[in-house]
Amino acid sequence: MKKFTLSFLLVASAIVSAFAQFTEDKPKLVVGIIVDQMKYDYISRYWDNFGEDGFKKLVDEGYFVRNGQYNYAPTVTGPGHASVYSGTSPAYHSIVNNHFYDREKGKSVYCVDDDRYTTVGADTKNGKKSPYRLAVTNLSDELKWASNFRSKVYTVSIKDRSAVLPAGHRADGAYWLDDKTGNWISSSFYMENLPEWIEKMNNAKKRPIDQYLKSTWELSLPADRYTASTEDSTAYESLFPGKSEPTFPYDIKKGVAADRVRAKSGRKYDIIKGTPYGNTVVTEMAINILDNEGLGQDNFTDLLGVSYSSTDYAGHAYGPQSMEVEDMYIKLDGEIATLIKSLDEKVGEGNYVIFLTADHAGAQNAGFMRDRMNFEAVNIKSKEDTKVIDAYLSEKFGEGKYVASNYSGQLYLDRNLIAEKKLDLEEVQAATAEAFMTMPQYAAAILGKDLERNEYTLGYKGLIYNGFNPRYSPDVYGVLKSHNVDYGKGGTTHFSPYRYDTHVPIMFYGWKIESGYTHAPHTITEIAPTICSFLNMNYPSGCYSDPIIIPLEDED
Structure with missing residues (x-):
């Protein structure tokens, strides 16, 4: 009997040891970074103006998928975030657009609106959100199940949909910026009250966001260093409130005073979103989540979703040829460097894995195409x-x-x-x-x-097919000709199935990722199964993509 007991204990110990080794052989933290409206070529175009510890670190020390594509249309933010994290297209996850016509309700609906829930963190309606329209599980959901709900999942963005859709259905917290109060808010779908540390931030007398409202957006470098952009003032840009020309510097305080539209609606903090400070507050919040929620501190892998959206606001306002967009990315490079440094200090170098991509790319300004490229492009209504x-x-x-x-x-x-x-x-x-x-047109x-x-x-029929959901998609798709856009004369937009809207960077960095790159075609729906394979867990329920084969360091 004693021999049997000893043998049993030895076998049990071996099994536990093997299981522990298997479960520990994975990153302690997954950090998903989505950069809104980031075109693939921004990496090479702005390379010389980047520092060594942001995008260059991700490229030089990580694995860079150079032919990353969206495999569906339309290319917009809601479907983009849903697709990256669920590993599938709108045909399956049902987020077919940011706003779309709901035939049952007989009206246009917003992809994350949900009147069953209330705002947490402010006395506004901006938190009445949930992911209930997301018809499949995503990476965050699968992580929760795989850990028996011991993994922590948090997301942050200045846009609600960019926080809600990556967070999935059982996140510990999804936070976004309230443009009326400047508070970080959430929905009662996730929690009844904000954590005490966020309440303290929101109620502080000297909040960083209030200082940013009094600040000025200035160029990071001398103007002659912006060789990837046009001259500072062109006819292809929109005007910042209070400005007569789209030129640096941008006095945000004066912009707030001059902005009658935002003043009338009480949304004065919305102006921050179109400046680099919109990305800064996201980085600050992400680091605060790391600090206060203890992410990456045990053997149950956690997830932190970080979505940078100010790049999208800049693209819409000034267009991809502008100095404003170039400077936005130079400053974002610094934000990413700050985030990586914080991860190294708090989680430990090699203990986390980052993936970075975009929710879509963007078109060139139609006027720019006509005037400087001799290309027939029109703005439609x-x-x-x-x-x-x-x-x-x-x-x-x-x-x-x-x-x-x-x-x-x-x-x-x-x-x-x-x-x-x-x-x-x-x-x-x-x-x-x-x-x-x-x-x-x-x-x-x-x-x-x-x-x-x-x-x-x-071709574009294939992309539109992948984005087609019989219940929620349109009756007819009118495909605009290349570079024709449903947008005003200043800035640009995105929506189309053309390469300028679908080609985005895909990067993996940290943990055991070996440096390298590939020109082989891959889609953004392959990101989620790749991360799932790192974590030895099931793919999201609607995911029919395979993981990207990424070289990992040999354990020996």
Whole structure:
């Protein structure tokens, strides 16, 4: 009996030892960094102006996927964050756009709005959010399950959707900036009250964000160092509040005083989002989460999702050719260096893994394309196109407002009207496609019915197919010609299935990642299964992508 007991204990000890070794052979912390509207070529274009400890460290010491692509359209923030963390496309996770027409509700809805919940951290409505529209599990969810809920998951961004969608359904905290109070807020979906340390930050007499409102955005380097950009003032940029020209420096305090729109709505802190300080407050909050929540301090891998969104605001306002965007990335390079240094100090070098990508890239300014590239590009207005389509359908099927919603060619028909008139939906879709093609700004029009019954794999049809969800997607896709944008004359936007909107950086750094790069094609939906393979756990439920094969250091 004693021999049996001893043998049993030895075997049990060996099993426990082997299990401990297996479970410990993984990073203590995953840090997911998403840079909003980051084009792939920003790394090479701005390389000479970066420091040694930010983007250069990630490239030189990490693994750089140089041909990283979005494999669906439309390319916008909500679907981007959902896809990176779930490892699948809108066809499966159902976040088809930031805002989209809900046929059941008969109105446009926002991807993370949820009136069942309340704001935590401020007396505003900005926290009534949840991930309930995310129809699959994501990396954060799978991490929770794999650890029997002992892993911690936190996300932070100045945008609500950029915090909510990566956080998944069981996060310990998802935080975003309230543009009315300057507070960090959350939703009652996650918690009843903010942690005491966040309450203390929000209620402090001298908050950093209030100091930033009184600051000035100045160039990081002498103006002649910005060789990747145009001259400082061009016709392709929007104006900062209180400015008559889009030129440095930008006095934020004067901007607040001059901004009547934000003053009327009480959203004075919103102006911070369009300056580098929007990224700074995210870095500060991420480090505070590390400090106060003890991330990466045990054998249960934690996750910290960090989304930098001020880059998107700058791109929309000034365009990718501007000095403002270049300076935004020079300053972001410093933020990333600060975050890496903090991770080394608090978690330990080699104990964490970072992945960095973008939620989409961005188009060039249409005016810039016309004037300086001799390329025929136009700025369209969806409202004008809708009038053309409604008139065409009225002439064919009788008077009526057939278009329920249309943005940048994503058109939803009023199916109730079609039913009342006893029309065939596919016939009306086909006529709508005909109407699109009467307008020269469109390259193609694709019927929702065709996307339901056919499978497309190549070109923009393949990307639109991957983004098509029968319940939530449009009836007809009008595909704009290259560099035609549904946007104003200043700055730029993103939305299309073209390469300038889909090509993004994908980087892995830390833990056992060996330095290197690949030009092989990979998609952003391969990031989540790659991290899952590092952590020896299941892939998210809708993930049909394989992990990227990344060289790891030999343990011996």
